[in-house]
Structure formats: structure tokens, C-alpha cells
Amino acid sequence: MDVKDRDCNNSANISEEEEQMDLRRGPWTVEEDFALINYISTHGDGRWNSLARCAGLKRTGKSCRLRWLNYLRPDVRRGNITLEEQLLILELHSRWGNRWSKIAQYLPGRTDNEIKNYWRTRVQKHAKQLKCDVNSKQFKDTMRYIWMPRLVERIQAAAATATAAAATGGDSSTTTSNTYQLNNSINMTPTGHVGFPPATVGGAQVNTIATPENSSTAASSDSFGNQVSPVSDLTDQYYNNPVPVNNIQNQDYFQVNQADFSESLISPCGYFNQGLDFQAMEQNNQSQWMESGDMSDNLWNAEDIWFLQQQFRNNM
């Protein structure tokens, strides 16, 4: 049924009483979920206000739409944000900022709401711990130069472990999982484009992120013929000019690569002298971070802390 043709038999005769009936708010009940799912499965979605009426839901159209898109939709993926997804979120956020829906397009099954929540609860939390604004250049570059490479390193390590396990006939479930994430989260585009062949980072393959910009045969114009400004993002350099992750501690790497950018970037080491109060961070937060049980979900793990501290001391 064409949703455009949807029309409740009584939609034209909705009584004022019904019109003014108090709408439900707050958490959805199982019955409401069933009603919404059943209705959409037979009639399709769209025209949310009339859909809400016709489905007999005392909800606003917006509420129905939100419930469907963020929770009931069959392809919605739940659970922890994977390392690959974290990397992708950081990468895309560095390009587009708080364009959550746009970012969500590149993470199949994830909703803009979920990504937004992830950003606010995890990323902003760590910016707070570093005593800098999440939108500050300091924090952004710290993410680019330190955090994202560390994520890549961890992804590689997980992949290597999984590969080894598979080679020895061990449980390959992890391998399958990681492969799935890489192929489906990072290398997929909203329009179904396939990304460029995998680049290598530190000797391991990492799929190049395919965006409308770079999936259109690397041209400088988009599918509408509009000029698309090249993404001058260090992560692109990172993907396209693989450098062993260990070299990230080498200031020369940054200085050499920065030459490609019109805007000179301050190396992360510079920040250790300029702004980030790592001593305070160490005093205030290290114990908390170090003692955190689940490191997999933390942006900074024990190694990161150690790494940051080394950088700090080397630049004293």
C-alpha cells in the first residue's frame, strides 16, 4: 500500500473529542510496540500523524516515528559500540561535527540518537577529564594524533588475535565478528557504495572509509557535479600514508606530514606543553581510569595513559 494513499476511514471525521484526547507520553508499553509494528508491517511507515491515529496509538506522530526508527526497526543494531565504530564516529565527527544523522548513515544499524549519546557520554566525558573543551582544537588533535591511532592499533591487535585463533582452529567467532564490523560498518556507504580497496596501517589492513566524497571515483565533485572540497583531515593522511603506529610518538612524523596542510597543526607533544593539564589529569583521574574494569569501552586505557605520560615527561 502506498503510504501516500493512507487514509483512515474516519480521518476526515475525527471528532474534536478525539482530536483533543490526551496523548500518552513517556516509555512505550509492549502493547504499543506491537500495535506500531503490526501497523507498519501491513501499511508501511510514513505519514506519521495519521499512522498514529490509524494504529490506534495515543501518541504523536513524532513519537511513533522516533520509536520505530530508534528502537523497533528490524535492522536496528544494539549493544556496545565496537572499536571500529568508535574509530568511524571519531573520523566522521571530525569532518562533519554534530551531524549525527549523517554520521549514522555510515554505521548501519546505528541510530543518530545512539551515536549522539555515545558522543555525549563517552567522548565528552574524556574531554572533561582532559580539562579541555570537546570542540577545542586541542582535543580534536589529541583525538586525531593519539586516540584514533590507538584505536587502529587495538583493532589490528584484535584482528591479529582472532586470525591466530582461527589458524589454530580455535574459536573463530571473534574473527567473524571483527570481519563483519570492518566490512559492514567502515566500508559501507549509505548508498551501498563499496569503499576503496583496503589501505594498510601499520602493516595491517584497514578499510578506507568510503564517503560520498571519496567513493565517487576520487573526483573532486560530488554526484551532483558540485565541487567538493578535499577533506583535509589528518586521518586521511593516516589512512593513505600508512605509518607504523609506534612512529606516532615521533614528532618528525607529524611535522613532515603537517607540511601538506595549509593550516599548520600543533603536534600533540606541543599540547603537552601548551594546554592539557596532564599532571592534574594524572592526579585526578589516573586511579579512576586505571582501575576501570572494562577497558574495551574506554577511550583511554592504561596504555594510553602511560603513553600520554611519557610524552609529557619527554617534553618537560
Place this chain on the structure above:
DNA sequence: AAGAAAGTCAACCGCCCACGT
């Protein structure tokens, strides 16, 4: 064990834009 604090996330709100009339 219990209360407080912090974290998480579903849901709501208000604004904006596109589109039809």
C-alpha cells in the same frame, strides 16, 4: 547495606526545511 553520585539511553522538545495547496 544503604544512600549518593555518576553513567546511560529512550524519549521529548523546539527549530527548521521541504513540499503541497
Place this chain on the structure above:
DNA sequence: AACGTGGGCGGTTGACTTTCT
């Protein structure tokens, strides 16, 4: 051109859960 409506978006809230003291 003006208006109404539907839908999408980012920001915010608040209930619930988890962790800490």
C-alpha cells in the same frame, strides 16, 4: 507569496541502572 503540514535534526531531559563511598 503565504500558509499548513509532515518530517528530520540536534539539543536536552529525566528515569533507570550502575558504581562508588
